[in-house]
Structure formats: structure tokens, C-alpha cells
Amino acid sequence: MAAVQIDINHLAKLARITLTESEKERFASQLGDVLSHIAELTEVDVTGIEPTAHASPVYNVWSEDVAQPGLSTAEALQNAPAQKDNMIVVPKVVD
Amino acid sequence: MSTPLYFKSVAELSSELSTKKISSVELTQAIIARTKAVDSKVHAFNSFDETDVLSQAKLSDERRSLGKTLGALDGIPIGFKDVISVKGQPLTASSNMLKNFISPYDATVTEKLKAVGALSWGRLNLDEFAMGSSTENSAFGQTHNPWDLDRVPGGSSGGSAAALAAGEAPATLGSDTGGSIRQPAALCGVVGLKPTYGLISRYGLIAFASSLDQIGPFTRTVEDSAIMLGAIAGHDPRDSTSFKTQIPDYRAELKNRKGPWKLGIPKEYFGEGLDPEVAHAVESAIHFYKSKGCEIKEISLPHTKYAVGVYYIIATAECSSNLARYDGVRYGHRSKEATDILDLYFKSRAEGFGAEVKRRIILGTYVLSSGYQDAYYVRAQKVRTLIRRDFLDAYKDIDAVITPTSPTPAFKAGEKAANPLAMYLCDVYTIGVNLAGLPGISIPCGYSKSGLPIGLQLIGKPYGEADLLALAHSYELEHSWGTRFPDLEAQKGVRL
Numbered sequence: 273m274a275a276v277q278i279d280i281n282h283l284a285k286l287a288r289i290t291l292t293e294s295e296k297e298r299f300a301s302q303l304g305d306v307l308s309h310i311a312e313l314t315e316v317d318v319t320g321i322e323p324t325a326h327a328s329p330v331y332n333v334w335s336e337d338v339a340q341p342g343l344s345t346a347e348a349l350q351n352a353p354a355q356k357d358n359m360i361v362v363p364k365v366v367d
Numbered sequence: 368m369s370t371p372l373y374f375k376s377v378a379e380l381s382s383e384l385s386t387k388k389i390s391s392v393e394l395t396q397a398i399i400a401r402t403k404a405v406d407s408k409v410h411a412f413n414s415f416d417e418t419d420v421l422s423q424a425k426l427s428d429e430r431r432s433l434g435k436t437l438g439a440l441d442g443i444p445i446g447f448k449d450v451i452s453v454k455g456q457p458l459t460a461s462s463n464m465l466k467n468f469i470s471p472y473d474a475t476v477t478e479k480l481k482a483v484g485a486l487s488w489g490r491l492n493l494d495e496f497a498m499g500s501s502t503e504n505s506a507f508g509q510t511h512n513p514w515d516l517d518r519v520p521g522g523s524s525g526g527s528a529a530a531l532a533a534g535e536a537p538a539t540l541g542s543d544t545g546g547s548i549r550q551p552a553a554l555c556g557v558v559g560l561k562p563t564y565g566l567i568s569r570y571g572l573i574a575f576a577s578s579l580d581q582i583g584p585f586t587r588t589v590e591d592s593a594i595m596l597g598a599i600a601g602h603d604p605r606d607s608t609s610f611k612t613q614i615p616d617y618r619a620e621l622k623n624r625k626g627p628w629k630l631g632i633p634k635e636y637f638g639e640g641l642d643p644e645v646a647h648a649v650e651s652a653i654h655f656y657k658s659k660g661c662e663i664k665e666i667s668l669p670h671t672k673y674a675v676g677v678y679y680i681i682a683t684a685e686c687s688s689n690l691a692r693y694d695g696v697r698y699g700h701r702s703k704e705a706t707d708i709l710d711l712y713f714k715s716r717a718e719g720f721g722a723e724v725k726r727r728i729i730l731g732t733y734v735l736s737s738g739y740q741d742a743y744y745v746r747a748q749k750v751r752t753l754i755r756r757d758f759l760d761a762y763k764d765i766d767a768v769i770t771p772t773s774p775t776p777a778f779k780a781g782e783k784a785a786n787p788l789a790m791y792l793c794d795v796y797t798i799g800v801n802l803a804g805l806p807g808i809s810i811p812c813g814y815s816k817s818g819l820p821i822g823l824q825l826i827g828k829p830y831g832e833a834d835l836l837a838l839a840h841s842y843e844l845e846h847s848w849g850t851r852f853p854d855l856e857a858q859k860g861v862r863l
Contacts, residue, residue: 278733282736283733283736287728287732289717289729299726306787306791310680316750318750323748323749324752324755326564326579326804327803330609335604348471351469353695353699360696362696
């Protein structure tokens with residue numbers, strides 16, 4: 273089966289990852305191979321079959337709306353790349 | 368020659384601790400010394416905290432001297448795959464994205480192990496974000512198979528399997544999304560259990576593919592696996608997919624459940640691509656069960672050939688969604704080159720993720736993108752229903768399924784690294800179990816002529832771990848494969 277063509281620039285943009293030219297070339301060809309393998313799924317008759325999201329017989333789990341102890345501010349921020357006054361610092365979002 | 372402490376099972380160590388033949392500090396010192404002696408060859412660990420584990424061991428010995436021991440695992444060091452949170456310890460997922468991350472809280476499994484006195488020991492290497500079948504995708508260097516250092520230990524929990532096989536921990540935890548516990552267990556000659564989806568809380572486990580991920584133990588014996596499972600299983604309100612079910616005493620049930628069982632052999636698992644030595648070892652195991660009075664039945668799981676395709680759609684879709692959280696803002700790697708917030712996302716992710724993670728995020732983005740979602744993602748979920756139905760239909764007539772764990776013994780490092788599709792096909796026998804949410808265990812069932820371990824996979828019914836473990840234990844009782852250990856001293860380091 274012919275390799276599936278994918279628009280790697282569009283996908284990199286959707287995924288918010290900068291790819292180098294060599295990564296684009298390599299991934300497009302490797303993913304084309306994987307997608308060609310996956311194409312055999314089109315042979316399966318799935319008429320009337322419900323999709324399975326996960327295999328645990330548990331649905332709509334609710335919990336009481338009660339405050340629970342959580343992380344302190346210091347613990348919640350301990351892995352932040354940049355912080356000031358108990359807030360996370362990021363580059364300017366709007367001009 | 369008696370077995371060194373670092374190669375003893377949890378059950379043996381537990382009994383030596385309780386008779387005060389050894390102390391937890393002595394055991395922990397032996398494990399630390401062994402790790403320091405061999406880990407430069409094996410590279411199972413990303414890091415370990417000697418002072419911390421020795422202080423835990425001291426507390427365990429103090430409890431014991433006061434008669435307040437917490438059970439079979441009290442004082443036993445347990446290694447953690449570096450995707451499971453232990454408060455105050457690194458949590459890297461073997462990724463530059465989380466190179467400096469420190470866990471602010473304990474995973475539920477960590478809390479449960481601490482509650483029974485187990486010691487948290489070290490951070491074990493993996494394929495970055497658990498994506499891979501060889502532990503070659505780690506940002507911090509590959510792990511080597513203790514049986515042949517030029518070969519891979521399997522993956523993604525390669526560090527967890529290799530550390531155990533090399534005597535660097537008496538038991539370890541891993542996670543299994545498509546075979547990431549069972550395949551490395553097979554390739555390293557140890558026991559690896561992937562429990563039913565929902566039996567063990569995933570709270571505090573770094574998410575890869577949430578509908579498939581499950582934590583499980585690596586141990587030397589099936590009895591140890593039962594001990595570990597008993598400690599970590601059970602409902603947790605912090606994981607909404609966690610299931611409320613009675614947790615039996617798995618260790619006691621090993622003796623109570625005797626069979627004979629009705630076992631199914633799926634013809635689809637014994638076809639092209641199966642190494643003849645693996646086939647022979649698995650057939651010998653089937654013959655053993657037959658000799659014990661088990662009824663052996665050929666079965667068909669007709670949608671098996673689609674499992675790898677379904678898996679690589681569902682797992683990558685979920686991965687692209689789960690890994691969206693690594694944006695350089697709240698934690699993880701942040702690019703120093705970014706000019707604005709959007710640029711921060713693009714560059715932090717480009718710099719923080721390795722090639723396989725990027726490849727899977729891109730594939731997952733594709734199968735979820737506008738115009739393709741129905742053709743790929745929804746169709747894959749429907750075929751997933753059929754794969755699960757194949758197993759549930761088969762279980763009307765049988766108690767468990769027997770297959771090889773991996774089509775081949777451990778392959779050479781570098782052999783499949785350039786061909787993602789070939790690497791993905793390593794998981795052909797393990798993936799169906801995750802898609803169907805079933806429990807599966809890999810146990811040693813022999814060695815190739817060149818001395819590489821071979822794994823047997825037993826697949827049970829949903830929440831049927833007690834029967835599955837008893838079935839595996841009945842084999843273990845009459846085979847001594849698990850008492851062989853790799854000879855690291857004879858291997859001259861790594862030729863790579």
C-alpha cells in the first residue's frame with residue numbers, strides 16, 4: 273500500500289512543537305509507514321458497534337463538594353520555571 | 368553456594384527479617400553496594416538517594432524491635448519506575464522536559480507501600496514518557512539487559528526489569544500501557560504483572576495513555592507478585608477509573624485455588640514472526656499444564672491482527688492530549704529563547720521532548736485532527752470493542768489464555784531504533800490485554816540456546832488476579848527458571 277501523505281507543518285503547528293527540517297522529513301516518512309499499516313483497520317466491519325473509551329465498568333463518578341487539604345502555595349510552585357509574589361511569570365501574552 | 372541477599376525473593380527476605388537473621392539496614396546496605404557495583408554496566412537507575420533509603424530502613428528496624436512490624440514488605444527496598452511520584456524525590460519520566468522536577472506529593476501506590484513499611488528505593492529508567500519497547504528512548508541513556516549487556520532490557524519499564532534481574536532491588540514497580548511491564552519482564556527473566564484496568568489507582572502516575580495505563584509489580588517469583596499486588600490494589604477516590612471491588616488475600620489464595628483450569632491457546636498468537644525457541648518454550652509450558660490435568664483448547668481471537676493498529680491510534684491520541692500539559696509554563700523545561708507565550712510553547716516542547724515522544728504526539732494529533740477523527744480514532748475505538756469482545760466470548764469456555772509474551776528474546780541495542788514500525792510490532796502479543804483491560808502476567812519459562820530468558824504470558828478474566836496468580840504459581844512451583852541469575856561479573860562492560 274502507498275504511504276499516506278501527511279501535512280507535517282500543519283500537524284506541528286497544531287501540536288505546538290517546532291520541528292527541524294530533518295525531523296519533518298523523517299517523521300513524515302515514518303508516520304506514513306505507520307499509517308499505511310494502520311489502514312488495514314478499514315477492512316473491519318464496525319456497523320452497529322459501540323466505541324470503547326476505556327475498559328473499566330465505571331461511569332459518571334461523583335464526589336461530595338467538600339474542600340480537601342491540598343498542596344501549599346510553596347509546594348504548588350516548587351517546580352515553576354519562574355515565579356514572583358506567589359505567581360508564575362510568563363512572557364507577555366497581549367500587547 | 369548460598370544465594371546472595373540481593374538475589375533473594377521478597378518472601379525469603381521477609382522471613383529472614385522476621386527471624387532477625389538480617390536487619391533492614393543490612394539488607395539495604397547490601398542492595399546499595401550491589402547497585403554501586405553493577406549499575407555503571409546496567410544503567411537501570413536514573414538516580415537513587417542512599418541517605419533517604421537508609422533512614423527509612425532504620426525506622427523499619429526500630430518498628431521491628433518494638434514489635435510493631437507492618438507486614439511482609441516492612442523493611443524491603445522497592446524500586447520505582449521514574450513515572451511514579453514519591454514525595455521529595457525526582458520524577459523525570461526519563462525526559463529532559465522533567466529533568467529537574469521534584470514530586471510535591473506521593474502517588475497512591477507510594478502511600479500504600481509506605482503504609483506497609485516498604486522502603487522507596489531509587490528512580491528507575493524507562494523509555495521517555497513510557498513510549499517505547501527497549502528503554503533506548505531515555506533522555507538519560509539506555510538501560511542494558513543484565514543477561515547480555517549488548518541487548519535491550521525491553522521497555523518501557525526496562526529499568527524496573529533490569530534492576531531486579533541484576534540484584535539492584537528485591538522488587539520494583541512499573542507501568543504497562545501496551546506491554547511495558549510484561550515484555551521487559553520476559554526479556555529480563557523475571558515476573559511482571561499488569562493488573563486489570565481499574566484495580567490499581569493511577570493517581571500520581573505520569574499519564575501517557577489514560578485508558579490503557581496501569582501500574583504493576585516486577586518480582587522474582589509469583590508469590591512475591593501476590594504480596595506486592597495485595598499491598599497496592601484497591602479503590603481510590605482520586606482516580607475516577609478506579610474500581611470498587613473486594614481485594615482478596617492474593618498470597619493466601621495461591622494455595623487455595625488449585626485448578627485444574629481450562630486454558631485457551633489463541634491460534635493467532637502462534638503464527639508468523641514467532642521465534643522457534645520461544646515457540647518451543649511456550650509449547651513445553653502448555654504441555655506441563657496438560658500433564659497437570661488442565662483442559663487445553665485451541666481458541667480464536669479473530670481481531671488480534673488489528674490490535675497494534677488500534678493501539679497506535681488510541682495511545683497516540685491520548686498521548687497528544689495528555690502531553691499538552693507540558694507547555695513550559697507551570698513546571699518542566701522552559702525555553703530561554705522564547706519571545707512570546709506562543710513561542711514559549713513551541714520552543715519549550717521542541718527542546719524538552721525527544722524524537723519518539725514528538726513522533727507520537729504528531730501521530731496522535733493527526734488521528735484526532737479535523738476530517739480524520741472518525742476515520743481513525745472513532746473507528747479504532749470500535750475495533751477495540753471487538754477485541755475486548757473476542758476475549759470475553761472466549762472466557763465463556765475457558766479460565767485463562769496462554770501465549771508467548773514477546774515474539775523474540777531480547778534483541779540487540781540499536782537493531783530496531785531506526786524503524787519505529789518494527790519496534791511497535793514487538794508488542795503484538797501484549798497490546799490486546801491493555802485494549803481489553805484484562806490482567807496479564809509474564810513468567811520465566813526457559814532460556815534460548817544463547818542463554819536469553821523467555822517469557823510465558825498468562826491472561827486472566829477481569830479482576831481475576833487471584834486465579835491468574837495461582838495458575839502462574841502452579842507452574843513456578845515445578846520449574847526453577849526464576850532461580851537462575853545473570854553473571855554480570857563475567858561480562859566485560861558495555862561494547863557500545
